[in-house]
Amino acid sequence: MNKTTVLVTGGAGFIGSHLCDRLLSEGFRVICLDNLITGSLHNLRRSSGCNRFIFKKHNLEKYIAIKGKLDFVLHFASLASPADYLKFPIQTLNAGSLATYTTLDLAKKKRARYILASTSEVYGDPLVHPQREEYWGNVNPVGVRSCYDESKRFAEALTMAYHRVHKLNTSIIRIFNTYGPRMRINDGRAVPNFIHQALNNRPLSVYGRGRQTRSFCYIDDLIEGILRIMRSDKIGPLNLGNPKEFTILRLAKLVLKLTAGKGGITFKPLPQDDPRQRCPDITLVKKLFNWQPAIELGEGLKMTIEWFSKRKRFP
Ligand SMILES: NC(=O)c1ccc[n+]([C@@H]2O[C@H](COP(=O)([O-])OP(=O)(O)OC[C@H]3O[C@@H](n4cnc5c(N)ncnc54)[C@H](O)[C@@H]3O)[C@@H](O)[C@H]2O)c1
Structure with a gap:
C-alpha cells in the first residue's frame, strides 16, 4: 500500500477537492484542512468515501497540529474569486500570509515537500505578453484587488525564504484561469457566471x-500539471494554464451557443484594475x-455546462 501522505489545504474548494479525488485515486493518503469559508463538504462527497481520507475543519491562520509523517503539503487555501476576496479582503491577506506561514512551518517540521498555489494575478495588469515566469508583474499595491495579488506575492516571497533559509523542498505554481465542475455558481468568475446566466435565459454580463482576454484551462488538465510538479524537485515559479487566448466576448458567445441561451449579452462597466490581457x-x-x-x-465547457445544468435552480 502507498503510505505517502499528502496534506491538502483548501481541499473543500474547487481545485482542492479535485486534487483530493485524484490523489486518492492514485493511492495516496490525504488529509484535508479547510475552514469552509468558500469551500463545501459537498465537494468532498467522493473523497469522503475513501478510508485513506481525513477531513478536519481548521482555520489555517492558527497553529496546525498533525500527528505522524507528512510527505507533501499542498497549500491551496485562499479566497480566490474576485467576488470572494472583495468581500473578505483581510481573510484573503491572511491566507497568503498567516496561513502560508503555518503551513510552511508544518512542512519544515515534517520535512515535507511544499507546493504553493500561486496565481497569474501576481503579474497584475501585465506589460509583457504572454507572461513568462521571469516577468515581475505590474500590480497596484493599494487597489481593491491588491488584497489577493499582494497576498500571493507575499506568499511566494515567504516560500522562497523558507527554501533559502531552511532548505525546505518547495515549489511555486502560478495558476491561470481554471474552470470546471464544482465552481460556485455565484462566485463571480466569468465561466460560472455566463453558464448560470445562459441556463436561466438571462443576458450574459x-x-x-x-x-479583455483570458486563457481558460480545464480542471483535469490543471490537476495533471500539479501532480507532475509535485512529484518533481523543481522549485519554480512555474506557470500552469492554457496558452490559448480568448476574449471575454468570444467566451460569452461560445457559452450562448453551447447552452442555446436566449438572453443575449449585456455590457457593463469594467471593474477597477481588471487586467486587459492574461495568457x-x-x-x-x-x-x-x-x-x-x-x-x-x-469540450471543457460542455462538461461544465452539463454539471451546472443539474444545478440551474440555484440562486
Ligand atoms: N480557480 C482558479 O482559476 C485559480 C487561479 C489561480 C490561482 N488559484 C489558486 O488556487 C487555490 C484554490 O482556488 P479555488 O478556485 O479552488 O478557490 P475556492 O474558493 O474554491 O477554494 C479555496 C478553499 O480554501 C478554503 N480557505 C480559505 N481560507 C482558509 C483558511 N484561512 N483556512 C482554511 N481554509 C481556507 C476555502 O474554504 C475553500 O475551500 C487558491 O489558492 C487560489 O488562489 C485558483
Missing part, C-alpha cells in the same frame, strides 16, 4: 466591450514536464 507562456512546464492542456475550451 460582459464587462467593458469584452475585448501564460508555458514553455518551461512543456520542457520540464512535457505538460500542456489537452482539453479544448468547447
Whole structure:
C-alpha cells in the first residue's frame, strides 16, 4: 500500500477537492484542512468515501497540529474569486500570509515537500505578453484587488525564504484561469457566471466591450500539471494554464451557443484594475514536464455546462 501522505489545504474548494479525488485515486493518503469559508463538504462527497481520507475543519491562520509523517503539503487555501476576496479582503491577506506561514512551518517540521498555489494575478495588469515566469508583474499595491495579488506575492516571497533559509523542498505554481465542475455558481468568475446566466435565459454580463482576454484551462488538465510538479524537485515559479487566448466576448458567445441561451449579452462597466490581457507562456512546464492542456475550451465547457445544468435552480 502507498503510505505517502499528502496534506491538502483548501481541499473543500474547487481545485482542492479535485486534487483530493485524484490523489486518492492514485493511492495516496490525504488529509484535508479547510475552514469552509468558500469551500463545501459537498465537494468532498467522493473523497469522503475513501478510508485513506481525513477531513478536519481548521482555520489555517492558527497553529496546525498533525500527528505522524507528512510527505507533501499542498497549500491551496485562499479566497480566490474576485467576488470572494472583495468581500473578505483581510481573510484573503491572511491566507497568503498567516496561513502560508503555518503551513510552511508544518512542512519544515515534517520535512515535507511544499507546493504553493500561486496565481497569474501576481503579474497584475501585465506589460509583457504572454507572461513568462521571469516577468515581475505590474500590480497596484493599494487597489481593491491588491488584497489577493499582494497576498500571493507575499506568499511566494515567504516560500522562497523558507527554501533559502531552511532548505525546505518547495515549489511555486502560478495558476491561470481554471474552470470546471464544482465552481460556485455565484462566485463571480466569468465561466460560472455566463453558464448560470445562459441556463436561466438571462443576458450574459460582459464587462467593458469584452475585448479583455483570458486563457481558460480545464480542471483535469490543471490537476495533471500539479501532480507532475509535485512529484518533481523543481522549485519554480512555474506557470500552469492554457496558452490559448480568448476574449471575454468570444467566451460569452461560445457559452450562448453551447447552452442555446436566449438572453443575449449585456455590457457593463469594467471593474477597477481588471487586467486587459492574461495568457501564460508555458514553455518551461512543456520542457520540464512535457505538460500542456489537452482539453479544448468547447469540450471543457460542455462538461461544465452539463454539471451546472443539474444545478440551474440555484440562486
Ligand atoms: N480557480 C482558479 O482559476 C485559480 C487561479 C489561480 C490561482 N488559484 C489558486 O488556487 C487555490 C484554490 O482556488 P479555488 O478556485 O479552488 O478557490 P475556492 O474558493 O474554491 O477554494 C479555496 C478553499 O480554501 C478554503 N480557505 C480559505 N481560507 C482558509 C483558511 N484561512 N483556512 C482554511 N481554509 C481556507 C476555502 O474554504 C475553500 O475551500 C487558491 O489558492 C487560489 O488562489 C485558483
